[in-house]
Amino acid sequence: GAVVSQHPSRVICKSGTSVKIECRSLDFQATTMFWYRQFPKQSLMLMATSNEGSKATYEQGVEKDKFLINHASLTLSTLTVTSAHPEDSSFYICSAELGTGGYEQYFGPGTRLTVT
Amino acid sequence: GESVGLHLPTLSVQEGDNSIINCAYSNSASDYFIWYKQESGKGPQFIIDIRSNMDKRQGQRVTVLLNKTVKHLSLQIAATQPGDSAVYFCAENTGPGGDKLIFGTGTRLQVFP
Numbered sequence: 001g002a003v004v005s006q007h008p009s010r011v012i013c014k015s016g017t018s019v020k021i022e023c024r025s026l027d028f029q030a031t032t033m034f035w036y037r038q039f040p041k042q043s044l045m046l047m048a049t050s051n052e053g054s055k056a057t058y059e060q061g062v063e064k065d066k067f068l069i070n071h072a073s074l075t076l077s078t079l080t081v082t083s084a085h086p087e088d089s090s091f092y093i094c095s096a097e098l099g100t101g102g103y104e105q106y107f108g109p110g111t112r113l114t115v116t
Numbered sequence: 117g118e119s120v121g122l123h124l125p126t127l128s129v130q131e132g133d134n135s136i137i138n139c140a141y142s143n144s145a146s147d148y149f150i151w152y153k154q155e156s157g158k159g160p161q162f163i164i165d166i167r168s169n170m171d172k173r174q175g176q177r178v179t180v181l182l183n184k185t186v187k188h189l190s191l192q193i194a195a196t197q198p199g200d201s202a203v204y205f206c207a208e209n210t211g212p213g214g215d216k217l218i219f220g221t222g223t224r225l226q227v228f229p
Contacts, residue, residue: 006159032215041124043205043219044160093159097215105217107152107159
């Protein structure tokens with residue numbers, strides 16, 4: 001149980017285009033999902049907290065207009081990287097919280113974004 | 117932009133030996149801690165967790181120790197196997213009412229035969 005999927009696993013896009021990444025909790029409902037970014041050989045950095053039915057909460061330094069988050073259902077959150085640039089190339093990972101305030105987060109397999 | 121890659125601390129152990137991976141956490145108010153294993157190109161995988169009212173917790177081949185006095189967390193892996201090779205991250209929850217996880221810098225574990 002507690003499986004989280006991401007789609008796509010890899011995406012290459014041209015500079016200036018937008019890319020949408022989906023995060024799904026497959027066998028549980030997740031009121032809260034999280035989006036992380038990870039550069040090579042570095043740790044995960046939290047970008048934003050996504051709450052079903054409300055606006056996402058972004059971490060300091062993360063542009064909300066560039067990284068659009070939508071959490072329209074209890075099993076799906078999407079991250080859209082708008083007007084992508086090469087510096088947005090990274091590994092994007094989502095997680096879903098099992099239960100409310102239970103602190104247990106289950107991670108997706110990640111999406112490798114390359115902007116050319 | 118993308119930062120210059122940092123060199124992760126690396127722990128090299130021989131197969132069959134025990135491994136100890138250490139982590140210093142930052143927030144004295146953190147009340148929940150987790151160890152994750154991340155293999156190349158994959159998302160983090162839960163290993164074991166511990167709450168702040170405990171100082172030790174054991175799982176299958178793994179033990180987590182928590183020292184709140186010095187804000188230190190360790191992961192012990194018994195009889196390390198080649199499949200244990202990965203990057204290990206500790207993460208702390210920032211306290212009651214907050215579900216955010218703050219990840220440590222990570223340690224690369226290399227197991228050699």
